[in-house]
Amino acid sequence: MYQPTSMFSFFSSSFLRNALIGALATGLSACELVEFSPNDHRARADQKDLTAKNLARLTAAPLPPGDTLRFVFSGDSQRFYDDAQDLVRSVNQQPGIQFMLVSGDISDFGLGREMRWIDNELRKLKVPYLTVIGNHDHVANGREAYQEIFGPLNYSFVYADTKFVLIDTNSREYNFNGRVPDVPWLRGQLADLNGASRSVVISHVPPHDGDFDPTLRDAYAGTLRETPSLVFEMNGHRHDYGVGQPFNDGVTYVNSYAFEKRKYLVVTVFGDKQFRLKQVSF
Amino acid sequence: MAPTLLLAALLAAPATPATPLVSNGPTGSDSVTVSVAVPPVLGLAKSARRQRIGYLPRHVVLQTGGGVGMLSVGGGLSFAHRRLDLDALVGYVPARHAGTALTIASVKVKYAPWELPLGSSRLAFTPLAVGVYGSYTFGLRNTGEEGQYPDDYYWWSRTTRVGPVLGSSLSYALPDAPSGRARRLTGYYELATNDLYAISYYLNRRALSLPDITTLALGLKLEF
Incomplete structure (x- = not known):
């Protein structure tokens, strides 16, 4: 009973x-x-503030003394989700890398869901990944979606004796208002390396591109030229690999492959400011 | 809570009186009409049928989600024995969810081939409705100013979305309106996607799944 x-x-x-x-x-x-609108940027708590979360992971795993700074450089993930899946599989097999950089255009249409789709793949990386905003991420209300899901448009961090400065250079998205990129901010970031001895600047649109504010080009390139600690400036936007000195001023610009190119770069930085770029197909 | 209150408000709203029957009879006292007694009768029958066709079940809707507003309100008409619905909605999304406050105007056509009465209850189940919607969003921050971009810089519209919808609904027959119109309250859901999500899925069928590109709308429809 x-x-x-x-x-x-x-x-x-x-x-x-x-x-x-x-x-x-x-x-x-x-x-x-x-969904209230495709421009609705609400996200699960674990898909918000991804920049801060990835930086916390990176900080928690500092480079052991004697190890070499090595990271994967890619960009323009846009609407290439199948390629993102394969990229993750390949990057996860790279030995001795500490993080991955994505040089902007995380989304194609500037929608929050697209940014979360990319994170659905990239969160499977064994290493943290960091992004900078691209012009496509500014479309419609994409800027707010990027800020909600990833974080600040301009930020910097120090890792392995190197200060990484990530800056919004998508001038056309602000209709060339003369304030983007924020050159005074960049100058300040490069003037104080927070104890690091090398610096790297990462942005989406390269200064020698038509989508970069022509009135700020000289000030921006000049700032980089006057930074002796600068290893190189890294860009995306052009969807293809490129390395060169477009201003013939001793400053090297490296452009990333887009995800759709099914290639990425493994970047090794050593010594004073020497570097090696290895192209990997996947 | 808010939807319940709104529903109460909708129910409390006075029903619009039905269009008065248009008299088709002879207007004067002319005796000539007597000699043609049959045609007016036919005319009346025809008129009654026209009246019945003219009787369009109409409704108001209240919806959340579906990509057309955190809260959308609208109205619509039913055709083809209530199988075909044509709705127009206006939706709102507050700035905290989208960066700027958005107003979304949308139209939707839905076709529901079957309606199953549930026993002798006042309930009826519509297992499947399929349709399409189109929306236009006002209030987006960066849709491009004059001369901001070279032609075809971005090939898609930032303001106009179109997509398919698919759903079901459950209706409850309310007492008829004083005018004799049938009144009904329907709860529905709709699964939808939009052109941009559909393209993303089409090009990435390995990494993306249908749930990835699906949106859900929940709504109430009051026929009055």
Whole structure:
């Protein structure tokens, strides 16, 4: 007599608990499913502030003394999700890399869901990844989506005696308002390396591109020229690999492959400011 | 809570009186009409049929999600024995969810071939509705100013979205309106996507799944 009652109450309470957990889980996923607009940038808590989260992971794993700074450089993931899957598989087999840099255009249409789709793939990397905003990420309300999902448009971090400065150079998206890129901010970042001895600048649109504010080109390139610690400036936007000194001023510019090119670069930085670029196909 | 209140408000709204029947009878006292007694009767029958065709079930809708607003309100008409719905909605998304406050105007056509009465209850289930929608978003921050971009810099529209919808609904028959119109309250859901998500999926069928590109709308429809 007693037993069945207790069995029943056990079942009913566990059923109730499961139903509650189920409803909660459904509620959480339904939150994103019930999309208010494609420009709606709400995201799960673990897909917000990804820059800060990835930086925390990177900081937690400092480069052991004697090891070489090595990272993967790619860009323009845009709507190449199948390629992103394969890139992750390949990068995860690279020995001795510490992080991956994506040089902007995370999304194609500037939509939050696209940024989360890319993160769905890149979060499977064994190493943290860091991004800079690209022109496509500015489309419609993409800038706000990028800020919500990734983080600041201009930021910097120090890793392995190197200061990495990531800056928004998508001038055309601001209709060439004369304030983007923020050259005074860049100058300040490069004037104080926070104890590092080398510097690297990463942006999406290269200064020698038509989408870069022509009124700021000289000031920007000049700032880099006057930075003796600068290893190189790294860009995306052009979807193809390139390395050169377009201003013939001793400053090297490296352009990344887009995900669709199914290639990426493994960058090794050593010594004073020497570097090696290795192209990897996947 | 908010949808419940809005629903209550909708239910409380006075029903619009039905269009009065247009008299087709002889207007004067002309006796000539007597000699042609049959045609007016035919005319009346024809008029009644026209009235019935002219009787379009109409409704108001309240919806959340589906890519057309955190909250959308609208109205619509039904055709083809309530199988075909044509709705127009206006939706709102507050700035905290999208960067800027958005107003989204949308139109939707839905076709539901079957409606299954549930026993002798006042409930009826519509297992499948398919349709298309189009929307235009006002209030986006960066849609391109005059001369900002070279031609065809971005090939897609930032403001106009189109996409398919698919859903089901459950209706509850309310007491008829004083005018004799049937009143019904329907709860529905719709799964939808849009052109940009569909393209992304089409090009990446390995990395993306249909749930990835799906949006959900939940709504109430009041026929009055």
